[in-house]
Amino acid sequence: MAYMKRSPWIIHYDGSSCNGCDIEVLACLTPLYDVERFGIINTGNPKHADIFVVTGSVNEQGRQVIRNIYDQMPEPKVVAAFGICACSGGIFRECYNVDGGIDQVIPVDVYIPGCPVRPEQIIDGIVRALGVLEEKLAKMKEDGR
Amino acid sequence: MSLELLLFLILFPLLTAVLCLVLPDHPIRRWVIRVSGVLIGAGAVYLLVTSYDSGMRLIDVPHEPVGMIMQVIVLAIALLVLYLGVRYRKPLAVGLILVQTALVQYFEFQYAPGLAMEANLFVDEFSIIMALIIGVIGSLICIYAISYMRCYHEHHPEIEDRRRSFFFIMFVFLSAMFGIVFSNNLLWFFFFWEVTTLASFLLIGYTRTEEATNNAFLALHMNLLGGIGFALALLYIGVTGAPLGLDRLVEGGAAVALVPAVLIAFAGLTKSAQLPFSSWLLGAMVAPTPVSALLHSSTMVKAGVYAIIKFAPVLSGTVPGLMVALVGGTTFFLASAMAITQSNAKRMLAYSTIANLGLVVACGGIGTYEAVWAAILLIVFHAVAKSLLFLSVGTVEHQIHSRDIEDMDGLIVKMPRVAAMILIGITGMFLAPFGMLISKWASLRAFIDAPGGLVFVLLIAFGSGVTLFFWAKWLGRLITRPLDEENIEGRVKTEEISVLFALSALVIGVCLLFPRIAHSLVEPYVLSIYGMVTQLGQDNEIIMILMLAMILVLPLTMLYFGNGRDRRKLDVYMSGRATTPDMHFKGSAGIDRQLSLHNYYLEGYFGEGKLMRIGVAVSVLLVLTMLELIVVPGVLA
Amino acid sequence: MIAWLYGIAFVILAPLLGGLVAGIDRRVTARMQGRVGPPILQSFYDVGKLFEKERAYVRASQNFYILGYLIFIAFSGALFFAGGDLLLVIFALTLSHIFLVIGAYSVTSPYALIGAERELIQLMAVEPMIILVSVGFYLASGSFYVSEIAAYGGPLILLLPGVFIGFFYALTMKLRKSPFDIATCHHAHQEIVKGVTTEFSGSTLGMVEIAHWYEAVLLIGITWLFFAWNPLVAVVAVALVYLAEIFIDNTTARAKWGFALGSIWLVTLVSTVANLAVFYIGGMA
């Protein structure tokens, strides 16, 4: 049970954004923040990932992509919306092509607002996501899957 | 007893052949073929049972009147070739057959009477092995051909149905092959050799299309050239008074037999399609699949390597022998590399045949006891696996109407049993613990200890890497499943499937029994010739069998993994694009596209044309050097 | 000649050692990049987690192939440490990789397919060198058996310097390190979405990881043979070789497959011919 918490692998999807949050997520990998300290790996492949990190809002094109990536992640999995765009649509909310936050498409477990979200917040968000992940794992075990 | 048995094996196929020629297309003919096939196979097995432990035995058969009959047939063959050569305007064939006939007739009249001998036939462990290959695999191919050829003519109405002569030649071929492996008299040997040349020529040209005719003549040219080499060997024997019996000649060693050995090895190189003579075997692909299977696995090319291995003790340690070995080694590496670029399954198989024979030839040229041991095992394993592969591809081709490897994806769903058998064949060709790999391993060891062995070690090391690549990508293609295909296997005739089953069982059986085969047939033979023998070591045999058992048991885990009821099935990752079950997705600008997957063929690195040019240049040089080495000392003397 | 006990010990202990090596590898890599890096035991956490995940699949047969991969790689390592025939070890290793490739083919995915083809190119590139390593050992020590090669009294590295250079060059690819990590790699690089392993998740991916541990230990074992005459030297040498591989990994960019194949073959040819020819010339004299 302890392992799930120690090895969170993420997949990062950038929706309709200004790329600000996008860059911040990548900044976490740099020596300054070095998220690999916590066993976090940015995998780029839904089948390998535990945490779905989304930055940016949802538009029509992105809908099925987000859905598809989410569906391909094995259980237990957690969705984390990073940045106000991902949470609610942010400054793009009223754009003609934007549907809003990613909870329009898939269930979101952790909301971390910010414009952009800061690396410390990101790390904090992932730690929160880990809690949810563990709960889900426990539930999965109960269901006998 | 053995005399009758040998005569049965040589003559009975001939009888069947004649029956096939006279009987019309009727169930009776089919039954004749089936029953004869079974009888021939049974005869070969009976030979094994009765004489596997009695070593080399010479068998007295009077030369006359057999010799007379043979001479008449040889003349008839020459006339036939002459006629066809003139009719199809092939001056080269005419020239070659004239030269060859002149040489042989000169020998017959000038020297043959003085060389009369009694022990014209013989049998030893190696000929038993060869007889088993010819008898069992050859007959299975003939039985398979019954339904295949029917199907073939349904698919190709434009080709004239000449099945009578087809089966006639197929069985004549078997008869001639038995003749080759049982002949002790080199004149007889040569006679049967020429019969296989003619038979292959007629089979390749079966469809009578322009391409087929040209390729048939290509094969004829090269084999006649080899035949001239053989005839020169006979002539040399006549001039020098060397023994005409295979046993005595080989015993004579390099001092007596080197020149004929090299000339016959030259003939062997042409017959086993080594570079620079490889093109005829590739051209032979135009013939119906059973012909390819027969030429590649149990007859023809095997006659070539048989001759070379018979003379291996003479070639061993000589410079011409080294040249033969180098031709083989070069062929092994280059043909394997060229196989990478082939997507036509039959062509790929052809290249792999050429490559494997190259390895056998290399072993024969090196000619040490270890090398011969490895070579014989190579012949056995290659024969079973390759016949299985060819026939399976033939069956697949009739169902999916393509012999392209790229079209074979999903075969594991479309034709699960046939695909499984191709899998067995492929793994048999290159993976531990299956046969070919064992023999490759043995030959590697043989090469290391040979003088100048580094070159061969390098060729085999790089060649193995390349071999791995082209087999594995075919293997992968078979189990790739882009679509939910339906099973079309029901359309395959039961008889074809049964033959494939029998051959698959043989592949696995031979692998399981290989220590037994090695101990009771190959080792006594090598021991009788060299007085020494090699072994893999009992530990290693046990480990090999262990691995085989593991592989055979592993599919049982499918029972556990196979039912996915409690699991979730995920879609293939397509960069987040939603994809339908039959692999359609929306591409850029919303255009509907379908996924299609293709293998690598690495044309830029292993281009056929480029490698072929290199190979021909190198091998011509080697062959010429080899011939020069025996001619020049003779001239000087 | 064959000590099965060592083989069994390998099957049990190699994952522990291999996982540890992988952890140290990641740590050292992080330090080279000026980071702190994950805990030493991180690889175990990762695999532990993978086995906790849902057992989803793309094609039901994939697990069967990957199990074959794991079993045969463990088998080949066991054979090596039991002192078996080195060539047989290599053949079993090849067999195991074919299972991996077939597993990648079976899922019918574009990314996995490219990974599979590249894995095959890797196999083709490295196979000659690996075979020639065993030939070199045979020529130098007179035996193919690992037990006898290891018991050879002298420093084999001095007899086989060229072979060692070639082996070192090919080892980069075998360990899936840059610049030759063309099929899949151990880092968070995202190229071709991780090649052969693209479609594998959960326990399937976990099995692939464990197989990599086994393989790493086996490769360390082969490296060890060059220095086996003195265990102390061997430990230092193996550590240095591994460090050097990590260093190369961190200082080079991934090569194209054509360059990878061509250069490995060239190095193989030159280094081994130069080295092994000595034995043949020496043998004739």
Ligand code: SF4
């Ligand atoms: S939240 Fe702000 S920084 Fe982040 S993507 Fe939206 S607009 Fe850019």
